[in-house]
Amino acid sequence: MNIETSFSIGDTIYVIQLDALLKEVICPACEGEGKHTLKDGTVMRCPNCNNGYKNVREKSQYHVAGPLIIGKVSVEITESRGVEGHFGDNFKPQLKREESYMCEETGIGSGACYSLRRGIFPTREEAQAECDKRNEQEVKGNE
Ligand SMILES: [Zn+2]
Numbered sequence: 001m002n003i004e005t006s007f008s009i010g011d012t013i014y015v016i017q018l019d020a021l022l023k024e025v026i027c028p029a030c031e032g033e034g035k036h037t038l039k040d041g042t043v044m045r046c047p048n049c050n051n052g053y054k055n056v057r058e059k060s061q062y063h064v065a066g067p068l069i070i071g072k073v074s075v076e077i078t079e080s081r082g083v084e085g086h087f088g089d090n091f092k093p094q095l096k097r098e099e100s101y102m103c104e105e106t107g108i109g110s111g112a113c114y115s116l117r118r119g120i121f122p123t124r125e126e127a128q129a130e131c132d133k134r135n136e137q138e139v140k141g142n143e
Pocket of ligand 1: 027028029030031032033034035046047048049050052053
């Protein structure tokens with residue numbers, strides 16, 4: 001079996017990452033005091049914030065990371081016609097292909113793993129174009 005991959009060991013790639021932008025706001029529960037005074041006079045820390053302030057997710061944004069050099073290529077190819085008469089998922093027809101990469105700069109073996117589906121590009125320009133496209137669409141929370 002000859003397996004061709006989109007990228008190879010030693011290739012330079014640019015990846016797309018999603019970052020949440022956080023904004024610090026005054027806590028609405030204690031109006032910035034960071035504490036609550038109970039009816040009997042007991043003062044307790046506000047459980048909703050940190051000293052009157054809390055971080056809220058403002059929006060998420062994609063950005064380009066790289067250049068990164070590939071040091072590990074993983075390919076998983078699943079192709080099965082399935083077995084008639086069996087009802088388990090593992091006997092159904094299957095067709096799937098996944099490629100993922102680990103890079104020298106972010107760790108080989110353990111560290112960030114970049115899957116082709118999430119966006120890997122050979123040039124910064126191509127990665128930036130895809131980022132701009134994704135950022136234009138409304139981004140809600142995490143993927
Ligand atoms: Zn508070």
